[in-house]
Amino acid sequence: MRGILYFSATGNSLYIAQRLRGRSGGDIRHIPSYDGTGEEFDEIIIVSPVYSFGLPVHVYDLIPRLTKQRPVWIVLNYGGMLGGADGFTYRHCKAHEVDIRGVYSVKMPENYTLVFSVPKFYERATLKAAPKAIDKIASKIEAGIACTPDLKKSSGTAYMKNRPTWHLIVNDFSVSTDCVRCGKCVKLCPMNNISILDGALVFSDRCVICLGCYHRCPQKAIRYKNKKKSDRYLNPDIQESDIGKDL
Ligand SMILES: Cc1cc2nc3c(=O)[nH]c(=O)nc-3n(C[C@H](O)[C@H](O)[C@H](O)COP(=O)(O)O)c2cc1C
Known part of the structure; x- marks a missing residue:
């Protein structure tokens, strides 16, 4: 059985996890409540948003404790600037001897919208393009096609400074x-x-x-900052109550 481990605040990563499972099955686990090493699975897929060209704390901290005995694939999603997060993630896995087979990435609607707003038409277009991109990644993972990102763009400097x-x-x-x-x-x-x-x-x-x-x-x-900003984001294609659940 394949394990699909995800972290999601506004549903994009959950959407991807569910779509990947729809393609070839798997158990979905919510990373903040998951205390295993992944060894109960034959194969592990991690689905995570990009934070500051790097990873959310829970995902970053999961990687060192992952079993070294199972193949791992990572699917990142980001709002518009990947900034070498794929290479950074790949390096982090290698540093901890994780059997990383590939880091893929897909653009999803931006949720770091504290000080700006994403035009609705742009958000809709991003959501429309996502399923095809996710299915392409699913096919590559199913076929075992390795994906080593460009490691030159992945210093991790911004991440280490911001975190x-x-x-x-x-x-x-x-x-x-x-x-x-x-x-x-x-x-x-x-x-x-x-x-x-x-x-x-x-x-x-x-x-x-x-x-x-x-x-x-x-x-x-x-x-x-007490801004009376009215727009908020939630992925429209998931059940909100499923965010944070094992499925
Ligand atoms: C703290 C934070 C930092 C982020 N940093 C980046 C970033 O560096 N580049 C980017 O393209 N998107 C960034 N984003 C946007 C998210 O990666 C993106 O919207 C993601 O799809 C959200 O996933 P979720 O709905 O599963 O939480 C950031 C979001 C947050 C909350």
Whole structure:
């Protein structure tokens, strides 16, 4: 059986994981709640968004503990600038002796939209192009076609510089009076970083900047730098309640 391990805040990676499973089966596992090494699977596919030309904390930290005895494929998805994240990921796997067979990438709608908005027509076009690109990757993985990315563009400098400051983003979050304290953000946060204390949302210091709380608040009450920005993103082709589940 193949294991498809994913991390997703706004559904793009879950969509890819489900499409890959639709092609050739597999068990889907949510990386933040997965504490295995992958050895129960014959083959491992990791599906992850790109963060700062690198990887989300949970995905980066999973790679060193993966079994060295199983072939691993990685499918990255990104909003517009891959920035060598494929090479960076490949190197990270090699450094930990993971049997990495290929790092593929596919463009999906951008969710790092705190200070700008993606035009809806562009988002729709990206979503329309995605299935074909994902199916192409699925065929290559099925055929065992290796994919070694260009390692020259993969210094990881931006990632290593940005990652230590990610948790500070909560200092720029505020909660508007639209918050009804429904507790959805508390439940969906992969770091258990949000709580409700004396009727107010409190962010702790473990944020991994996935922006799940920001995008998926039903009231759009979580704001960045108190901007009254109204657009939020959620992949329209998944069930929101499936994000974070093993399927
Ligand atoms: C903290 C953060 C950093 C990101 N950095 C990049 C980046 O360097 N390049 C890029 O093209 N997209 C970047 N993105 C966009 C995501 O990779 C992209 O929207 C992805 O499809 C989101 O996946 P998800 O819906 O599964 O969470 C970033 C998103 C976040 C939240």
